[in-house]
Amino acid sequence: MPKLNRREFNKLAGATAVGTATFGSFAYAQGKGRCVIIGGGAGGATVAHHVKKAAPELDVTLIEVHKRYTTCFFSNLYLGGFRTFDSITHDYSGLVRLGVNVIHDLATGVDTAKKTVSLAGGGTVAYDKLVLSPGISFKWGQIEGYDPKASAVMPHAWQAGPQTRLLKAQLEAMPDGGVVVMSPPPNPYRCPPGPYERASMIAYYLKTKKPKSKLIIFDPKPKFSKMALFQEGWEQHYSDIIEWVPPDISGGGVKKVDPSTMTVITGDGEKTKAAVANIIPAQKAGTIAALAGCTKGDWCPIKPDSFASALVNDVYVLGDSSIATKMPKSGFSANSQAKVVANAVVAELAQKKRFPARFRNTCWSLISPNNGVKVGASYKAGADKVEVTSKFISKTGESDDVRKKTYEESLGWYAGITADMFAKG
Numbered sequence: 001m002p003k004l005n006r007r008e009f010n011k012l013a014g015a016t017a018v019g020t021a022t023f024g025s026f027a028y029a030q031g032k033g034r035c036v037i038i039g040g041g042a043g044g045a046t047v048a049h050h051v052k053k054a055a056p057e058l059d060v061t062l063i064e065v066h067k068r069y070t071t072c073f074f075s076n077l078y079l080g081g082f083r084t085f086d087s088i089t090h091d092y093s094g095l096v097r098l099g100v101n102v103i104h105d106l107a108t109g110v111d112t113a114k115k116t117v118s119l120a121g122g123g124t125v126a127y128d129k130l131v132l133s134p135g136i137s138f139k140w141g142q143i144e145g146y147d148p149k150a151s152a153v154m155p156h157a158w159q160a161g162p163q164t165r166l167l168k169a170q171l172e173a174m175p176d177g178g179v180v181v182m183s184p185p186p187n188p189y190r191c192p193p194g195p196y197e198r199a200s201m202i203a204y205y206l207k208t209k210k211p212k213s214k215l216i217i218f219d220p221k222p223k224f225s226k227m228a229l230f231q232e233g234w235e236q237h238y239s240d241i242i243e244w245v246p247p248d249i250s251g252g253g254v255k256k257v258d259p260s261t262m263t264v265i266t267g268d269g270e271k272t273k274a275a276v277a278n279i280i281p282a283q284k285a286g287t288i289a290a291l292a293g294c295t296k297g298d299w300c301p302i303k304p305d306s307f308a309s310a311l312v313n314d315v316y317v318l319g320d321s322s323i324a325t326k327m328p329k330s331g332f333s334a335n336s337q338a339k340v341v342a343n344a345v346v347a348e349l350a351q352k353k354r355f356p357a358r359f360r361n362t363c364w365s366l367i368s369p370n371n372g373v374k375v376g377a378s379y380k381a382g383a384d385k386v387e388v389t390s391k392f393i394s395k396t397g398e399s400d401d402v403r404k405k406t407y408e409e410s411l412g413w414y415a416g417i418t419a420d421m422f423a424k425g
C-alpha cells in the first residue's frame, strides 16, 4: 500500500479542494496542479526537485519503487575499490522535506484518457502532467539461456543495487588465475563508455588482488565510446589482463550462456569457462513507458524543446527511456533534460516563464588511479531532434596532471548531481 497514514490522509483531505485525486479507495483534495513523476533516478528525482522548488504551490508526487537509490554512476568505482557502496546510495528525505509527496510503490499502469497512474499496492494517483523517467528494461532472450534467473548467477549489474553487490562479491570470491568474461550490450544502451570503465575497474582489482587472472571482453560491437583512450590505458596498465575481442573474431560476441556450468558460448561456437560472467543484455525503455503508450519500437520519441512525448498528450519522457538522437543515455543527460522538463511543466501548470531548451552532457571514466578521461557535448533543441552545438573529448597521451584534474572534476560532478537529484543541503 502507498505509505500514507491516517493523520496524513486527514490532513490532505482537509485541504482546499481545487482538483480531486483518487488514492486507494479514498479521494482527497489537491492543490492547483498535479505533477506526477514515475521513477526517482537521475531524471525523475531532479524533475521533482526543480518543479517543487520553482512552484511550491503545485502538488508534486514522485512514485519510486525503491526506498534507496544506488547510482549506476560510480558503481564501477565501487567494483574497483574506489568507493564504498554506502557512498553511492541515497534516500529521498531531502525531497520529502521540500514538500514532494514520495510514494514508494511500483507504478503498474497509466490510463492516459482518465489521467491516472495505478499502483501495485492498490489505488490510483491522478495527474495533470505526468513525467516518466523509468530508466531501462532488458531485452531478455537475445542471448540464449540469459534470463532474470540466469542474472542471479551471471550478474548484469546494469541496474545498480543488489546486482552490483553480487558482481563485487563474485570478484572477491573467485580464485587468482580465474577468467572473468564480460559481454557488453549492443547499441543503443545506457552509458556508452560504462562497460569499458567497468573493464578498467575490474582489471585494476585483478591486477592488485588476483594478478594471475584474465578479463576477456566479447564485444558485439567493432568500436565503442572513447575507444582510443581506453585502449591506450589498457595497453599501459592492464596488457597482461584485458583481452578485448571484436565481433569479427568471436562470431558476433556472446550468443549463449549456461549458468549451471558457468560457460559462455560465442557466435563462432567457442566455449569459455568463466569464474565470473558479467552479461549485459540489450536494452529498451522502462516497462511503464511502454504500458503508457509512449514507445515506438524500443524507445520513446520526444519533442526536443520540452521532452514531451511525441505520442501521448500531457506526458513527458526523459532519461534513458527517451530517444534524443545525439544525446547519450547518461545520468548527466537525464539531469540536464530534467531541468527542461521541469521548466515546461511549471510553465504549463503555474504559468511561469519558459526558457529556451539547452542541454549538456559529460561522461567521465576512470581507467586507473587518478587517470580520468571524459567526453561531452552541448546541445539545443532542433526542429525534430536534439542537435549538438559543440563537443569535446580527452586526448590520448595527456599528462598525469591533466588526467588527475579530470578525475577530480568527476568527483565534484558526482557530489553536485546527487545533491541536485535528492535536494541535499
Ligand SMILES: Cc1cc2nc3c(=O)[nH]c(=O)nc-3n(C[C@H](O)[C@H](O)[C@H](O)COP(=O)(O)OP(=O)(O)OC[C@H]3O[C@@H](n4cnc5c(N)ncnc54)[C@H](O)[C@@H]3O)c2cc1C
Pocket: 038, 039, 040, 041, 042, 043, 044, 063, 064, 065, 066, 069, 071, 072, 073, 074, 075, 076, 105, 106, 107, 108, 133, 134, 135, 136, 157, 158, 159, 190, 191, 194, 195, 198, 286, 287, 288, 318, 319, 320, 321, 329, 330, 331, 332, 333, 334, 362, 363, 364
Ligand atoms: C555501470 C554504469 C555506469 C554509469 N556511469 C555513468 C556516469 O559516470 N555518468 C553518467 O552520467 N551516467 C552514467 N551511467 C548512466 C546512468 O546511470 C543512467 O543514464 C541514468 O541513471 C538514467 O536516468 P533515468 O532517470 O533515465 O533512470 P534511473 O536513474 O535508472 O531511474 C529510474 C528509476 O525509476 C524507477 N522505476 C522504474 N519503473 C518504475 C515503476 N514502474 N514504478 C516505480 N518506479 C519505477 C527505478 O527503480 C529507478 O529508480 C552509468 C550506468 C551504468 C550502468
